[in-house]
Amino acid sequence: MKITIIAGARPNFMKIGPIIHAVQKAKNEGKSIGYRLVHTGQHYDKKMSGDFFDQLEIPAPDTNLESGGGTQAEQTAKIMIAFEKELLDNPTDLVLVVGDVTSTMACAITAQKMQVKVAHVEAGIRSGDWSMPEEINRLITDAITNYFFTTSELANENLRKSGVKDNQIFFVGNTMIDTLLKQRPNFIKPPVWDELNLKEKEYIVMTLHRPANVDESSKLKELMQEIIDHSNEIPLVFPVHPRTAKILEGLGISHPRLHMIEPLSYLEFNYLVERAKAVVTDSGGITEEASIMNVPCMTLRDNTERPETMDLGTNELLGTDPKAIQPAMEKLFSGEWKKAKEIPMWDGKCAERIIETLLKLES
Secondary structure (H helix, E strand, C coil): CEEEEECHHHHHHHHHHHHHHHHHHHCCCCCEEEEEEEEEECCCCCCCCHHHHHHHHCCCCCCCCCCCCCHHHHHHHHHHHHHHHHHHCCCCCCEEEEEHHHHHHHHHHHHHCCCCEEEEEECCCCCCCCHHHHHHHHHHHHCCCCCCEEHHHHHHHHHCCCCCHHHHHHCCCCHHHHHHHHHHHHHHHHHHHCCCCCCCCCCCEEECCCHHHHHCCHHHHHHHHHHCCCCCCCCEEECCCCCHHHHHHHCCCCCCEEECCCCHHHHHHHHHHHHHHHHCCCHHHHHHHHHHHHCEEEEEECCCCCCHHHHCCCCCECCCCHHHHHHHHHHHCCCCCCCCCCCCCCCHHHHHHHHHHHHCCCC
């Protein structure tokens, strides 16, 4: 069985790493399985250097389609054209896509039009917000997938409601957590730890990148001010995306406790998260990691596609109203924040379950 594995953006590589390791393990055990790793080039990230692959023990891609840049429509078209050629040159039994980026949707469509089966890892998650490009990508990918690998019972239910049959749905867990649990002993202390003399549970980590939070300057300014005013005089460490940094600079936002730093590597960033008092974010993936590490997490969004991080994890959805910051911070500093419970199947063995399932299905 030959699998073509797709990755298009940095978070995808954390998700496919464990799957590749599981394929290699099965092959070493004598199973008839192999893979080809295709990087669509959707995102170019200078931190995706050799170090990134070495740190996470991910092999270099077999090919890079170099489809980055342009509008979403242009990007989709470039990926589809390049991936069609890739499949003609390198036939496969199955295309495996992860998550919800443009590459996920574009490669799923291309594969199905070439009559190649598609497996979707992280299928069935929904935010209900069609203004998010990721939600459209999820809906389209799940409409044309053959095998659905899910992270929660709620995702299973979402798929059933849309007409997917039970024998196509496989509740396996979360490959992002496979990576987190494997790499947790290897977290790297970033230089900023000593530079700022940070102490465990005495600082807050921030990440903001969604247009709803960073594009409207008056709202962003108010949001930042509320966080600064109600964070109990402890340092705020903010690895800033260059785009967000430019906006913040233009607004003149600065404070002695606000430390805007360069984006960090995966192992450095999670070193900070694990030891933080709390995380303030609008990212989905960080809510999963914070929940597993039992770190209080405040999400500045009106919806989430990962409700298990709220029901069983440490995540609370604050919405995008800056006035929601103060009561959340008061709850945090009074010691009343909820503790994480065990999230079913988020145990580090998700990728093994995926490969075991595929071998049975395709035997």
